[in-house]
Amino acid sequence: MAKLLNQFNKHWTQLTLWSAILLLIGFGFRAAGLTLIANILFAIVTIMAGLPTIIRAISALNAKVISIELLVSIAVIGAVVIQEFEESAVVTFLFILGTFLEQRTLNRTHKSIKELTESAPKTALLLNDNGETDSVDVDEIEVDDKLLVRVGDQVPVDGKILTGSTLLDEAIVTGESISARKQPGDEVYMGTTNQEATITVEATKVGEDTTFGKIIELVEDAQDNQAPAAKFIDKFAKYYTPAVLIIAALIFLIFKDFRLAITFLVLGCPGALVIGAPVSNVAGIGRGAQGKILVKGGSVMDELNNVDTLLFDKTGTITTGHPSVSHLYQYDDHENWLLIASQMEQASTHPLGTAIVKYAEKSTDNINQSIDTKTINGVGITTEYDQQTIWLGSPTVLETSHVNLTAKQTKQLIGLQESGNSIVLMVADQTLVLMFGIIDQLRPGVKDVLNALRRYGVKNFAMLTGDNQKTANQIGKLINVDDVRAELMPTDKASILAAEQAKGHKVLFIGDGINDAPSLAKADVGIAMGSGTDTAIETSDVVLIDSDFNNIFKAKKLARITINNMRQNIVIAIATVLVLLLGLLTNYVDMATGMFVHEASILVVILNAMRILRIKL
Structure with missing residues (x-):
């Protein structure tokens, strides 16, 4: 039976599509007065869409669970017995359509793990x-x-x-x-x-014991253990299904009317409820995509709506991940030292060298010419230019070139370091000519976004980074976050996240790198920057396609709107079922009228969900 269900699951899209096509053709034949052909088509749809539902109901019963599938199965079998093929087809189709919509939004792959493994030496x-x-x-x-x-x-180790x-x-x-x-x-x-x-x-x-091996292991474990949030309908079915079955049995025992009892079961199948939650999720996901927010599943909306703790990486997440020159002090005007520095760094792939070249491009010509340099381990690069020995590198060039800083220069260097800058110095013939302060710039609006999230129920904030503590503290001050934890390995971040979850917090983690993948996967909701690594993007629940940090708040707002819309649909669905059942028991509603109202309620919840597509985030 499990193998048969697996086959259905593999072809669920085709099953849903063909059921929809045959159902529509059946309505066409019925409208044309060809009832026999229509009923044959409705019967085929009932079998196609009903079999997986019946199999799931049996599996649930084997696990001693009374599921909504059981109610649908009994109602459908009863509808077939009394030859209400149209109703049986509609009920089964609506049920597999709801599952289809949910599966479409919950598809996740392990492609990232394969790529991560392949990137190892x-x-x-x-x-x-x-x-x-x-x-x-x-x-x-x-x-x-x-x-x-x-x-x-x-x-390699x-x-x-x-x-x-x-x-x-x-x-x-x-x-x-x-x-x-x-x-x-x-x-x-x-x-x-x-x-x-x-x-x-x-x-x-070596091997799996290495830090990189642990990253792979953590990602695998987190993805394997990450199940979708329990569907409302599963919780609802625990009480609703037995109640409807018992009432239907009582109706048959009291009135001796099998058709009335089956009609009660058919109308009691909560079609609008089955489709209401998935269609809200799909609309919410669609609205997010319009705003370049890619949400990977319906359950993500519920989790994102409930998060109360935000943990985030620094580099590439709240900063751009591309260092740039923030300060330049020049101490000699005899040469265009910035041009010379950029030409020395022309062939460099080092992020600091690239930052110097980009900075020089804004104000200097002939930058594409390069100067041959020699690399000195632990110091930087050096060259002979115009009969001068020139050094360009970290503050260790001072010792190598035997240069002492003035009190003013020392104060400037310390000031840059305390504000989180990396320092690059240029020395020409034992004279300091340039001092660069290079820093990874904050993304626009980070502080405002964090404040907005506070108003939306996020109470705890912490920045987790592999950078040094001094730089991290400075960034923390700029964004008004006191809990700053630096010099962390990926396993440290994942452990901090797990500790927060153990306290009962719902954790949102934001990152962009391979090192963030374990935390992105383990978090209740993981948000990855679109400019990040493929691994981070694959293991996350939400991707900010354009890496706009402002979209984090928009994603949280969208989740709240989507969940509220879903709750509205649930109320509409339950109210419709209650009204129909009461109408049936008081002879105000028959099968035809009930199915019309039943299908009208489905249209109402779909139209209600479509409102999400027009909201302004």
Whole structure:
């Protein structure tokens, strides 16, 4: 039976489509007076749409659950017995249509996990006892093995640097766009990319035990355990189905009228209720798509409406993820030092170098010309230009070039650091000529959005980031968030999120990177920036297609509107059923009239849901 139901589930779209087509053709033949052909078509629809419903009812009974499918199944069988084929076809079709609409909005894939796994390094250079390297499969590496990691290679394990100094792009793990300077003794992580110089690494964690392996494991576990919110109709059916069945049985026992009892069951099937919630969700999802807010499921609306805690990443989420020059101090006017700095960084792929080039493009010509440079590990780049030795890099260039800052320059450097800037200095022949302050800029309207969310019932806010504490604290002040937790790994973020959920909070998490994927998947609602990684987008519940932070509040507002609309539809559906049943018992309603009102109520809930498409967010 389970296999048969699986086959129905695989072809649910085709089943719904053909049922709709045959139902419409049947109404056409009936209008033309060809009742026999119409009834044959209605009978076919009843079988097609009714079988999966009956199978689900039996499965529920096996699990000792009285479901709404049981009520529908008994009503449909009874309608067939009394030869009301049109009613049986309409009831079964409405039921599978409601399921179809819900499934369409709940489809999720594990494509992201496959892509994440494929992005991990596959081979490594293992150093043998003779100091030579052997290319081996990553799965063959053991703890304490020594590995060579060249420029451009991914680090194949979690470990510590034995020799060499370099820059590592750790965005895949920490989410930070600015590369990290690593020295002997520092920890490195699987999946990060070596950008500057060859290093040797001793493995401390391998395979699934690495930080990157844990990210994959967390995402898999969270997606496997993430079930849709319990449907209202499932809770409703627990009491409603037995009540209708008992009343129908009493009607038969008291009045000895099988047709009346079956009519009661048919009219008691809450068609508007079955379709009311899905159609509200579909309308809400459609309205979100109009505003570039992609909501991936009907249950997301309910969860988003109830969230009271917001946790969010920093880089790429509330900031743009693209560092830019915020301050430039120039101490010498004899040369166009900005032009020279941009030409030195022309071939650089480092985010800070790219920021300098983009800044220079706004005011400097001939920027496309490049100057050959030499990379000095742990310092930056250097070149010989116009008989001068020029250095461009982190504050460590001061020691290398034997330059001492003036009191004013020291104050400026400290001020930039305290405001969250990364520092790049340019030295020419032992003279400081330029000081750049480079920072990842806040997205517009972040503070206003957070304030608006407070008015909509979100009480707790926390920023979780892999960046350093000083920079994170500065960003926290700008957006009026006191709970700032920095220097976190992906597992740390997921643990903080789980702790909030354990307190009973409904958590909304916002992120953009692979490192955010476990939290996006584990959260009650995960929102990903459209500019983020494919993994973040796939594991989230909501995607902001244009990465507009203002759309977070709009998504929350849309969820409230959608849930309120759904509740209105539920009231309309239940009220209609009650009126029909009372009318039937008092001889004011017969089967034909009841089905007309029944179908009219379905049109009413659909039109009510369509109002969502016209609201202003």
